[in-house]
Amino acid sequence: MQTTITDVTKVPTAFSRTNPFQAKVLKNVNLNGAGSSKETRHIELSLKGSDLSYAPGDCLGVIPENDKELVDALLEEMNWDAEMAVTVNKQDDTIPLKEALLKHVEITLLTKKMVQQAAELTENEELQKLVSNESNQLKEYIAGRDLLDLLRDFGPWKASAQEIVSLLRKMPPRLYSIASSIAANPQEVHLTIGAVRYTAHGRERKGVCSVFCAERLEVGDTLPVFIQQNKHFNLPESHDKDIIMVGPGTGIAPFRSFIQERAVNQATGRSWLFFGDQRSASDFLYQNELEEHLKDGELTRIETAFSRDTAQKVYVQHKMLENSKEIFEWLENGAYFYVCGDKQNMAKDVHNTLLSVIEKEGVMTPEAAEAYLNDMQKQGRYQRDVY
Template identity: 60%
Template sequence: MQLQVMNSPFNEEQVEALNRLLPTLTESQKIWLSGYLAASQSQVAASAVITPDTVVQDQRVAETSPQIVNAEQSKTREITILFGSETGNCQALSEDLRTKLGGLGFKVELSAMDDFKTKGLKKVQDLLIITATHGEGDPPDNALSFYEFLNSRKAPKLEDVRFSVLALGDQSYEFFCQTGKDFDKRLEELGAKRLYPRVDCDVDFDDLAAEWTEGVLNELKASQSEATGGSTIVAQESSPLGTPLQQSAYSRTNPFKAEVLENLNLSGRGSNKENRHLELSLEGSNLEFEPGDSLGIYPENHPNLVDEIIEEMQWNPDELVAINKLGDVPLREALLSHLEITILTKPLMEKASHLTHHSALKELLAPGQEEALKAYMEGRDILDLLRDFAPWETSAREFVSILRKIPARLYSIASSYKANPDEVHLTIGTVRFHAHGRDRMGVCSGQCAERVKPGDRLSVYVHRNPNFRLPSDPEAPIIMIGPGTGVAPFRAFLEEREELEAQGKSWLFFGDQHFRTDFLYQVDWQRWLKEGVLTKLDVAFSRDTAEKIYVQHRMLQKSKELFQWIQEGASLYVCGDEKHMAKDVQDALLTIFQQEGGMSFEAAESYLTDLRKQKRYQRDVY
């Protein structure tokens, strides 16, 4: 939105300056700025009403700058924000909340759950928890230790604590927002009082997160007003505007249309897989990223699937339907670009059951049929739902209202910004499968494999992942474990280390099916080995040997040297499949610690936990 001179109190020069500045600000900077201006007005008002002698008042303000302290602040309860974040969303929300609370004068402590000293929990006054749920209802890695403590016999009674929980999740998973639900229930069991009801968010979390934030802020402001007799506390935090303005106007809610420069098939002829290497231009976006970050892509559904749905229901493709903030758009455009049509979830099935009298759908949703429902949803999409439970008593407009917004797909960035400014590289494994009588494919991976050509554009944004970062010391050794497309971020790691001329040792464990067809980025690894950027490379090609060999087997074979590297300060990184690979790799690490370190199983687990707390065991698994 551009300011205009005619509808603003600013002159032409001021409007021009504001229009240059505002698009560059992040949300936290805008929030801070609005809070700062509000605080400034409060000071002026206080000066005019309370202190007739403005010279003395100005002197007081100068003496307390940059921190303005109200005598009533001692009556304000301290707020503790704890976040459990796997990909960075919860951390970003927590930081924004801290900024808002600080602007209102609250004293705030912000911490990742694994950095929080649990012995101080009984001293907490107001506790705000923002957490994701990972995998099958598990806490994120950086929430594990706090989660286990809270659910142990060591957890203290919390009768004097007020709390609220914001839970992030994905409704396509069975245990939606389970970690947030667990925290909410356990805090209540320990005697804590709910400050504001828990809110559970799906992948499109912005509106619900904002609703929870507003509700929490209103409750806290009401409590503050009671504690201070109606007076307002004014505090001034250090400004985020003090750093150079390198922010982009593009974000998750305002994606950039990136031009596709290259789209190559990395897999050799005869491979059972298709892995694509995409290079996108970020020129003109002002988007930057660090190794370990991901790129979000908002995909389009397959046109054939969209047309089959419309034909099945005999709808008019040009009929206007409502899409939340976009207003009315043609039905075909809505199904193609805005709505999720390839995944079935329990909430969707429940909503759909009200639009048909088909008894079989209602039976699937009956108590005790959870396994049958789960089995039905696996591998099916909206077209299956419409065909299996016809006839439907609904219009197109009514039916699309039950569909959720199509979520972005995140891919680990496979390049270094320092090495390739204004470009971003991705490694995307194409998902194809046959189920329930039809050939199917991944929404985004299928689009990139079949319908995206150089010159086309994709809607993208940078998704920061502060929990997957290279060591700050370029001399520190690193061990990278990334089979398949999980190797993508390690290409970025080594590009970055090469650019910085880092001297730290590096060791890569890579695995896939066949050496001849599936050795992703083989030329890059061999060049870096020759030049010394990569110190060691161990590979496992599971289908090239009679007995399947995976990366965890190579780790066990090199257990003595691997443990020595860790003892010397190496950081461990794991990227790729969560269900099998990540668990197998972790089991291998525990075995190595026991064998080479002479530890008991319990001591090995504690050792791994300590590595995680030191940020020396980081995972990006999915």
């Protein structure tokens, strides 16, 4: 009897947010020099075997782990057994409590809803008062506090570990602007991540993903990642367009990818980078690379603003004002204008400065300058990647 063997081609599972790729760490170095008050990690990851690709301007989603010390402090505070079986996020499978707290749930942020639900698991009067409708203090309480604060502040708890875990949100991925061009670095993806550390409410706090990458991610380890497209932050399709990039601090990330991509494509359009940070001696991220691009003509101009190097603090927007005539000439010539970085202050200041430049150099009213910028935005010539 003859058996027929059907050729079943194995279809690779596409990697995504729900099915991240385990990317191997090739490099993890601190970009800041001695004497810096910052720690900015440059991380290179291998995409070998993933079939993943990306365009300049896209983001990489990273699924981090919580700080082991914080997890241990939670277990100790509640006198929980680390090996106790729990379920997370309505899944059927059980996993050890410690693993759930380390890898699956968010423990560093509180939400209003979560604190209100937690109030049902304790008779603590202070918490009942905090979540009552009359109290406006709940919002104030949750700012900058985490699960450990909540459990310490409002015991005794009559809740099981499972009940507390059920209150917690699934660990959300963190999105970072990709700092490399795949054309220049085949099968690799690079990140530029500033480690976040601060003190609040009498305790040291750490950014979940940034400090995980800074302190616990070694070369050879793997990191669960996926590509997140960013359709609103892209290079011009035509290589002969001029581009102006404003990216202080880690805002340099997508522009490193822009510059690399245009170098590979031998773009004829001019490129102008505005970069700022605290001190030129220790905080000029990617300095050697950028100077190399400048020397090779792959970057036309670079303006730097180092706020702590002078008595008067100088920021990227001050450098824009100094170059207002040329900026307006570039815009009139069809240049694309990009901003990446801090939404709170920098992006707002840069936006207002850009309006001033247009108003002054174009001899326009504030309304006409606003209309000019809106028009640029409609044409896709004013793009922002702010967070």
